[in-house]
Amino acid sequence: MTGAAPLIEDRRRPAPFGRRRAAVIDNEGIGAYRLLRCEDPAGPSPRPGQFYMLAAVQRWGAGAGERPFLPRAFSVMRAREARLEFLLEDVGPGTHRLAELAPGDELWITGPLGIGFTAPVDGRRPLYVGGGIGIAPLAIWQDEMRGGAALLGFRDRQHAAGAALLRDVSIATDDGSAGRRGLVTDLLEDELSSDDVRTVYACGPPAMLEAVRAMCARREVRAQLAMEVGMACGYGACFGCAVATRGGYLRLCLDGPVLDAAELESALVPGAGH
C-alpha cells in the first residue's frame, strides 16, 4: 500500500456499528508498557493511525467504584489475521484495568475510528518520531511503509524497551540510561540537518509534538502528528475532543487523530498528557 493516495476515505476504514466483544489473547509486559492482543474476527483491518475505543467487559466501573466509566481511546499498534495489538501504559484507572486483563477476559471494542496517516509525496522519505507510548501508531505505519528510520524518546531504560517494537531505531532517554541522553527532538534536529527531504510522522506527548511541529515548520518539512486528547465517544457524537486548528476547532476523533502539522498553530493541547 506504499504510496496510497491521500484521499480521506483511504485513511479511514469504517467500523462496524456498535461496540462488539473481543476476547483477550494475551497481555504481555514490554518494559514499562503492556502489549494487549485481542481477537477481532468481525472487524475490518484498520488503517495505520486509526484508533479503537476500548473498555473491559467486566469491572469497568470497579475499584474505588467510580472510574473508569467511559471507554478509552487506543491507537492500533498492529493488526494481522483478525487480531489487534494495542500498546498501553498504566497511567490511570482505565489503563490500569486494561493492563490487568488476562487471556480469557473480554473487551468491548468500537473501531477502527478516525483518520490515519498518508504516505509521503514528491519522493520524500518517511521519518518516524515517537515519544513514550506514542510509538504505537508508528509501528503499524512503519510496517506498511516498509521502512524508514525511527527516532524514539523515552523517560528511561525501562520505557526504552518499547523501542524493540519498531525497526531502524535511534533512541534518546531523559536520563541517558539507554541511547543518547536528551530529547528525541535533539535526534530530530540532527537528522533534519543532514537530510530534510522527509515527511515526519510523529506521536507523543503534547510538548514533544509541539517541538516537532515548530522544528518542521521552521525547516518547511511536512509533518503528520497523531494527537491525543480526552475523548468520551470516539465517533463524533459528543464534541468533547475539540482541538484548535487554524481553521477553528475540529473533533479529533472524527477529523483526526492524525493531523497535518500545518493545520496547527500549536500542538500543545490543553488537558492532554500526564
Place this chain on the structure above:
Amino acid sequence: MTGAAPLIEDRRRPAPFGRRRAAVIDNEGIGAYRLLRCEDPAGPSPRPGQFYMLAAVQRWGAGAGERPFLPRAFSVMRAREARLEFLLEDVGPGTHRLAELAPGDELWITGPLGIGFTAPVDGRRPLYVGGGIGIAPLAIWQDEMRGGAALLGFRDRQHAAGAALLRDVSIATDDGSAGRRGLVTDLLEDELSSDDVRTVYACGPPAMLEAVRAMCARREVRAQLAMEVGMACGYGACFGCAVATRGGYLRLCLDGPVLDAAELESALVPGAGH
C-alpha cells in the same frame, strides 16, 4: 450463658469503632446458600442475634458499575476462636459479590451491631422458628441455649439443605420436596397446640414473621423476632431502618434487630424481603 438476664447491655456487645479488614477463610455452598467464614482477631465475640455490616474490599461498586455501594447487614451465624460465620443467599448485587469471595479475599466488617436475643424466663423452653436464610441467627442462639427444637421452613429441597446447620429440626417445604409440604407456621401451630410453655425465637421473611407474631399473640406465647429491613449504616447514623412499633418508629439497627413481638402491631415491614 443460659438464663442470661434480659438487660439490654447483655444483649449488645459493643463493636470496635470503624470498619476493619477481615480475611476470608472459606466460602462454601450449602444447598442454595453460601457459608462465608472470615477471621476477626480484633473483634469481640458477638451476642446471638447481633449482626455485622459487610462489604468486599475489592469490587464493591463493580459489575454494572453501580451497586453495591453501601455495606450490607448479615446476622452472625456462628463465632468461635476469632472466626465469624455468615450464611447468605445471592439475591442481589451485594449478596452476589459476597457469594463469589474466595479464600484470600478480604472483607470490610463493622460489628457486632444491634441487640441480640434474651433467654426465656419462667421456666419456658426455647422454640426456634426459621424461614429460609432466617435460620442464620437461630443457629448461634440454639448453640448458646444448648438445645431446643427448631422448626424450619424452606422453598424447596435445595434450600432445605441449610437445615443441617441446626439441631433437632423439623422441616417444611413449599413444594414438599423435603420434610412436610406446607409452611413452617403449620409446624408451629402443631407444636404450640401440644405445648405452649415456650418462648419463640423467629427469623425469616416478613410474611412468616407476621404469621408467627399473630399466632403467638393469639396464644399468649412470648416471641422474639429477628427482623430485617434495608440499612445504610447499621449503627444508628442514618435513621433509614425505621420500623413501626406500638411505641412509634425505632431504628432497627440500634434497638433491634431482635424485637419483642409484643412491641409490634405487625411484622410486615415495607421494603423488606424479596
Place this chain on the structure above:
Amino acid sequence: MIEFCGLSLAHPIVNASGTFDAIAARRCFGDEVLERFPFAAFVSKTVTVAPREGNPPPRLWETAAGLINSIGLPNKGLEGFLIEDLPRLAELPVPLIVNVMGFTPDEVASLVQEIGVRGEVAALELNVSCPNVESGLIMGSDAGETGALVARVRPLTTKPLIVKLTPNATDVGTVAAAAEAAGADGLSLINTVRGMALNPRSATPWLGGVTGGVSGPAIRAVAVAQVAEVAARVSVPIVGMGGVETGRDALDLLRAGASVVGIGTQSFRDPAAGTRVARELAQLRSVGPDRIAAGA
C-alpha cells in the same frame, strides 16, 4: 408503533440532543448506521442562529457514574444547518426533531419559523437552558420567561413544539405548566445538572468553560423525580431522559410519566446503545411485573 406529538414512532427510544451526530456516525460506521438506526426519532444537536465554535477545551471530565461536559453548543448556525446538515439528516430512516436555541426571543422566533417550514422536519425541540443576555439567568428556570417565549413562537409553526426544560431550577413543575399553558405540545427533560471539576495539578477549573453539566447514571434519580413532578402537572406527553443505561431505567422513566425516553451519555459507551435499551425495554414489558422485579 407509538404516537408522540403526532409523530409515529417504532419504539419509545430516541437520542438526547447533542449526544449522537448521525452525520458523523455515518462517516465512522458507514450506511450500517442507517440500516440499524438505534433511535425511533432523531433529535439534532442544538442549532443557534449564528455559527458557534463551542467552548475552549478541555470539554470533558469523567466523574462518579457520570460525565461533566462543557461543550458550548458548537454548530454551523441556522444557515449552515439548513444547507449542509438538513439534506443529510433527511436521509435518516426516522422522523427528525430539530433542537434550537436562541439568545433572544427574536432569535428563537426565526429559528422556529425557518426550520419549522421545512418538510424534512417533523418537530422542533426548544432548548431553553440558555442564559438571558440581559438578566444572566437561565430562561428555562423561570416560569414567566419560559411561558412568554413559548407563547411568542408558538404561532410561528404548525409543527409540534417540544420544550426542553432545565433541571437547574427551583420549581420545574411550574415552568412545565407555564410551557404547556403557552402551547407546548410536549416537554423533554432533564438536561444536564450544573457541575464542576478542578484540575488536580493546578487546582483551577478543569473545564475550559469553567462549569459544565453532569449527565449519566449519577443524575438518574434526579430525572425520575423531575419527570414524575412534571407529569403530575401537565397533560402533554414527555420525553424523559437522564442517566438511562438499561431497559429497566427506561421503564422507570415511562412509569414516572414519560411517553418517550432519550438516551444520551450511554451512547458514548456504545454507539448502538439505543437498540439494546429498546430491546431490553420490550422484553421487560412482555413479562409480568413480578418477573420484571426478579429480572432487574
Place this chain on the structure above:
Amino acid sequence: MIEFCGLSLAHPIVNASGTFDAIAARRCFGDEVLERFPFAAFVSKTVTVAPREGNPPPRLWETAAGLINSIGLPNKGLEGFLIEDLPRLAELPVPLIVNVMGFTPDEVASLVQEIGVRGEVAALELNVSCPNVESGLIMGSDAGETGALVARVRPLTTKPLIVKLTPNATDVGTVAAAAEAAGADGLSLINTVRGMALNPRSATPWLGGVTGGVSGPAIRAVAVAQVAEVAARVSVPIVGMGGVETGRDALDLLRAGASVVGIGTQSFRDPAAGTRVARELAQLRSVGPDRIAAGA
C-alpha cells in the same frame, strides 16, 4: 488548628448533619468513639420545635454512586433535645454545632434563642433546605425569604450562625449573598439533591416519603460547582459537603472555596471515615501540587 466562625478546630473535617448520631454511635462502639472521634466539630441532626416521627418507611434507596433518603427529620423536638441529648453531646471532645429547622420564622426564632443560650453549644446551623419535609415552598430556594429569616433570628443569639443552603434552587449564589447580607457568619452546602426511585415490583414510588434526597459521590460535581459559585459571592467561611469519599475530594472542596469539609454518606460505609479523610487530606497538603496529581 484552624479557625472557623470563631471556633477552633483541630482539622477541617466535620460531619454532615443527620449522618452521624454520636449518642447512638456510643451505644454501638462504646467510649472508643470519644477517644477516636472522627470529626473536628460535631453537627447534630436537625432539631425541630415539635418532636417528629419521620417519614414512613422505606426511607432508603441505593442508586448509582449514591443514596436517596427520605428520612423526614425524626427528632425528639426542642425540649427532648435540650433535656435528653444536649447533656450527652456536651461530653464529646469537640465543639458542638446544633442544626435546627423551623416550619415558620417563629419556630426558627425559638429554636435559635433557646439553643443558642446554652453554654454547651458552640454554633448553630440553620437548615433552610431539607427537601423531604412538606413545608410548602422551600425557604432556602428564595433569596428574599432566606434573607428575611436570617435577619429575623440573627439578633437572637450571640453564637455563630451558619446557614445551610439547598442545592435545589435556581440561583444558589444569590440566596447565599442574601444570607450573608442578613448576618450569617458562615454557610454550608450542599444539602441533598431532590431525587426519586420506583419500586421495581409495583412501579409506585419506593420511598415512603415519595421523593427523597440524593447524596454521595453522584452529587460531588454539583457540590464543587455550588461551593465555587457561593465562594465567589460571599466572604464568610463555607462548610463544603457533598459526595466526599477521600482526602482528594475534600481538597477539591477546599480549593473550590470551602474552609471546612463535611462528610455525610461516606460515614455509612465506614463509621470512622472522617478520620481517614482528615489523614488523607493532611498527607495531600504536605506534598507539592505535582505529587498530588500523581498520587491521586
